[in-house]
Each structure stands twice: as C-alpha cells, then as structure tokens.
Amino acid sequence: MACLLLAALALFSLNAGGDYATTGVGKLFMEALGPVQKLVSVAGGTVDRVWRRYFALVGTQSQNEKLKAELARLKQELSDMEELKLSNVRLSGLLGLKQKMKSPVVAAQVVAADPTALFRTVIIDKGSKHGINPPMPVVHSQGVVGRVVAVSPNYSKVLLLSDPNAGLDVVVQRTRTRGVVQGAGPGLLKLKYILPTAGVTEGDRLIASGMAGLFPKGLLVGTVKSVKQETRGVFQEVEVVPVVDFDRLEEVLVVLEKPVSIAPEEKAPSKKRGGK
Amino acid sequence: MIGDSNRWPAMAATLVIGFFLVVASTTVFGWFQIYSLKVRPLVALVVWAGFSLPLIGGGLVVILLAYLADLVSGGMVGLQIISMVVVFLAGGLAGRRLEITAWPLQVAAVFMLSLLYQLVFWGALNLAPRLHIQPSNFPWMIPPQALLDAAVAPLFIFMVNLLVRWLAAFWRRMDTRQGGRAA
Numbered sequence: 001m002a003c004l005l006l007a008a009l010a011l012f013s014l015n016a017g018g019d020y021a022t023t024g025v026g027k028l029f030m031e032a033l034g035p036v037q038k039l040v041s042v043a044g045g046t047v048d049r050v051w052r053r054y055f056a057l058v059g060t061q062s063q064n065e066k067l068k069a070e071l072a073r074l075k076q077e078l079s080d081m082e083e084l085k086l087s088n089v090r091l092s093g094l095l096g097l098k099q100k101m102k103s104p105v106v107a108a109q110v111v112a113a114d115p116t117a118l119f120r121t122v123i124i125d126k127g128s129k130h131g132i133n134p135p136m137p138v139v140h141s142q143g144v145v146g147r148v149v150a151v152s153p154n155y156s157k158v159l160l161l162s163d164p165n166a167g168l169d170v171v172v173q174r175t176r177t178r179g180v181v182q183g184a185g186p187g188l189l190k191l192k193y194i195l196p197t198a199g200v201t202e203g204d205r206l207i208a209s210g211m212a213g214l215f216p217k218g219l220l221v222g223t224v225k226s227v228k229q230e231t232r233g234v235f236q237e238v239e240v241v242p243v244v245d246f247d248r249l250e251e252v253l254v255v256l257e258k259p260v261s262i263a264p265e266e267k268a269p270s271k272k273r274g275g276k
Numbered sequence: 277m278i279g280d281s282n283r284w285p286a287m288a289a290t291l292v293i294g295f296f297l298v299v300a301s302t303t304v305f306g307w308f309q310i311y312s313l314k315v316r317p318l319v320a321l322v323v324w325a326g327f328s329l330p331l332i333g334g335g336l337v338v339i340l341l342a343y344l345a346d347l348v349s350g351g352m353v354g355l356q357i358i359s360m361v362v363v364f365l366a367g368g369l370a371g372r373r374l375e376i377t378a379w380p381l382q383v384a385a386v387f388m389l390s391l392l393y394q395l396v397f398w399g400a401l402n403l404a405p406r407l408h409i410q411p412s413n414f415p416w417m418i419p420p421q422a423l424l425d426a427a428v429a430p431l432f433i434f435m436v437n438l439l440v441r442w443l444a445a446f447w448r449r450m451d452t453r454q455g456g457r458a459a
Contacts, residue, residue: 001331001365001368004331004332004335004339004361004364004365005361005362005365007339007361008339008342008354008357008358008361008362009358011339011343011353011354011357011358012354012355012357012358012400013354014354015352015353015354026343026347026353029343029344029347030347030348033298033299033344033347033348036295036296036299037299037302037303037348040299040300040303040304041303044303044304044307048307111303112299112302112303112348113302113303113306114302114348114349114350115298115301115302115305115306115314115316115318115345115348115349116314116316116349116350116351117309117312117313117314117417117421118350118351118401118414119349119350119351120350121349121350123302123348149350157348157350159350163350165350185312185413186311186312
C-alpha cells in the first residue's frame with residue numbers, strides 16, 4: 001500500500017515542477033489514444049446527425065408512410081447540404097485567415113476535449129510530424145483559440161484561452177489600452193490591469209497586441225461584457241466574452257512560425273483615444 | 277474482493293473499460309456536460325477496483341488508467357495518479373469489511389470516495405509549484421459532482437461486472453481446452 005502511494009507521489013513530484021511537455025511514454029500513449037478519440041468523435045457526430053435528422057422524424061405519424069419517407073429523405077439531403085454549406089463557410093473562413101497570415105499555418109481538426117471541468121484543453125489531429133511544437137499559437141477564423149502545450153507525432157494538446165492558466169496580452173481596439181486577458185471558465189475571459197481612467201466600456205472589442213510575439217497582432221479576442229470597480233485594489237473588473245465558441249470548435253489553424261502581423265485589411269481601425 | 281479464479285479477468289476488464297472510459301470522457305461524455313459537471317465514470321471504476329481487485333495488480337492498473345487520464349487532461353501529469361491511487365487504497369481498506377454488491381452501497385461508496393478524490397485533487401493542485409488558477413466555484417462544485425459520480429456508478433459497475441463474468445467464462449473455456457489438449 002505504501003509502495004503504491006510512494007510511486008504515485010514520486011510520479012506527481014517528478015512532474016509537478018515541469019511544463020506540459022510529455023515524456024516518450026506519454027507521447028506513445030497520446031498516439032494510442034488519439035485515433036480512438038478521433039474515431040469516437042467522428043462516429044458520435046454521425047450518430048448524432050442521423051439521430052437528429054432522420055430517426056427523430058420516423059414514427060411521428062403512422063399514415064402517409066411513403067410521403068414521410070420521401071420527406072425524411074429530402075430532409076436528410078437538405079440537412080446534408082446544409083452541413084456541407086456550414087462546413088464550407090467554416091473552412092472558407094479558415095482559408096481566408098490562412099491566406100491573410102504571413103506565417104505558414106497547419107489546419108487541424110479537434111478530436112477530443114478535456115475530461116475535467118477544471119482545465120480547458122483540446123486535442124487536435126496534427127502533431128510534431130506536421131511541424132507543430134509548443135507553444136505555437138492556435139487560431140480560428142473568428143479569432144484567438146489558444147496555444148499548443150504538448151505534442152506527440154500525430155496529435156497535440158492545445159490550452160484554450162478560456163483556461164484559467166492561459167493569458168494573452170491584448171489591446172482594447174477603441175482606446176488602445178493594453179491589458180492581459182485571462183481565462184475565467186466556460187465562455188468567459190477576464191481583462192486584467194485596467195485602470196478606471198482607461199475608459200473601457202461595455203461592447204469594446206479586444207485584439208491581440210502581438211507584444212509577446214506569439215499571436216499575430218490584430219487578431220480578435222473578445223468583446224467586453226461588463227466593467228466593474230474591484231472591491232479591493234485599483235483596477236477594474238472587466239468581463240469579456242470570447243469571440244470563439246470554445247465548446248463548438250471543429251477546425252483550427254496552428255501558426256507554425258513566429259508571426260509578424262496579419263494582413264492590413266484585417267487590422268482594426270486604430271484611433272488613439274486616451275488609454276492607461 | 278474478486279476470487280482468485282476471476283482475478284485476471286477482473287484486471288483485464290478494468291483495463292479495457294478504463295481505456296474506453298478515458299476516451300469517452302474526452303469525447304462522448306463531454307456532450308452531456310451540465311454547466312461545470314461532467315460524467316466521470318472512471319472514478320466509479322477506480323472505486324470498484326479498490327473494493328474488488330488485489331492491491332498490487334489493481335494498483336498498477338489504476339496507475340496506468342490515471343496516467344492516461346492525466347495525459348488527455350490539461351493538468352500536470354501526476355494529479356490524477358495521486359488522486360486515484362488514494363481512492364483505490366481507501367476503497368481497498370473499506371473493501372476488507374464491506375462489499376459493494378448492492379446498488380445503494382455502490383452509490384454511497386462512490387459518493388464518499390468521489391468527495392475524497394476531489395479533495396485530494398484540490399489539495400494536490402494547491403501544493404503544486406506550477407501556478408494553477410482554479411475557478412472560484414470549484415469548492416462548491418465538489419458535492420454536486422460527487423452526487424453525479426454516484427448516480428451513474430451502478431450502471432458502470434454493472435458493465436464491469438458483466439465484462440468480468442464474460443471474460444471469466446472465456447478464461448475457463450480456454451483453460452479447459454488447454455487442459456483437454458494436455459490430457
């Protein structure tokens with residue numbers, strides 16, 4: 001019993017001070033888990049589609065079975081086309097972003113999410129074989145997604161911006177005020193170090209500042225949801241809604257090299273109006 | 277505790293089901309998330325393993341499964357290992373006096389040990405030298421998460437028992453066949 005506990009403690013201590021990088025054994029297990037996760041995701045998606053778009057229609061009425069079958073078939077076709085259209089829109093968005101990026105990017109599919117509600121990570125189906133390494137930035141046509149924290153040859157773990165351990169240097173687009181965005185759980189971010197004099201208001205858009213050299217400057221991060229004065233301290237409590245819906249991520253782009261900035265037409269119009 | 281003849285089938289069943297539960301927890305179970313609450317049948321499996329499996333063999337299986345869970349999670353490697361090993365050992369100690377064959381006992385055991393699992397996890401998270409900021413509502417989510425873990429436990433324990441029985445029958449058939457050939 002003591003041996004088991006000691007072994008567990010030893011493993012914990014060995015890894016406690018390190019970063020997310022996995023060992024050779026870890027990479028091997030990630031490789032073993034990845035295909036199964038991908039298979040379950042794809043199979044689950046198909047079952048979900050079939051369930052929602054076909055079986056839900058069957059058995060609603062006993063009469064006019066032929067008409068119903070025809071209707072179901074047509075609806076299936078329609079929903080398939082809608083699915084294709086939606087995929088097309090998503091992929092066009094990614095393609096547009098890919099063309100605007102000055103750095104090479106790799107498109108990847110999200111195959112799994114974090115099993116705990118404490119951490120916000122996803123697994124994508126591209127890894128070191130495709131040139132991906134920590135801490136490469138991960139983006140989406142809508143904006144910033146997160147950064148790579150661990151890789152195996154064919155899979156990578158991405159720490160989402162909504163994770164409380166993720167942080168990003170941002171600029172408030174309207175006021176040019178700089179701050180740091182930090183994950184605050186599902187569907188919410190916090191903008192930190194904002195003084196009351198900065199003039200940040202509800203609805204302000206936040207963009208990546210490009211200061212840390214990780215994310216391309218100008219990428220959209222989120223919109224300010226509320227601004228309150230902190231009960232203690234000099235800064236304001238600013239809640240931000242991310243532009244990316246992290247729960248519905250399907251495809252992402254991994255930026256392979258250190259980016260300079262995104263193409264000018266994508267950049268926000270900058271008007272200097274006060275700030276910190 | 278599982279009898280000697282069923283020891284290997286039980287460990288194999290735990291490993292197989294555990295592997296699929298790790299995969300499912302990152303895919304299928306994520307779709308049924310209620311706010312911050314997620315279905316975590318792996319905890320129920322570890323509790324069952326504590327009550328049913330031998331210390332060394334079961335412990336190694338649990339460490340392997342917890343390591344897999346650590347790999348697919350955003351936490352550091354070791355968090356799940358330490359938490360699950362503690363739960364396994366607690367289950368093993370309780371298993372000396374108690375058997376969780378009836379579903380109310382399974383629910384009660386998983387509820388108690390899920391609380392323990394989350395407290396150890398929380399403690400380890402706070403002790404870790406790397407900064408891990410927890411959501412402010414984390415302590416408040418511990419009891420409802422334990423309730424959810426307990427509620428789904430009988431179903432998954434039934435599945436493991438079913439697989440153990442099936443594997444044990446398969447094992448016996450293989451043994452008989454081999455015995456017949458040797459004779």
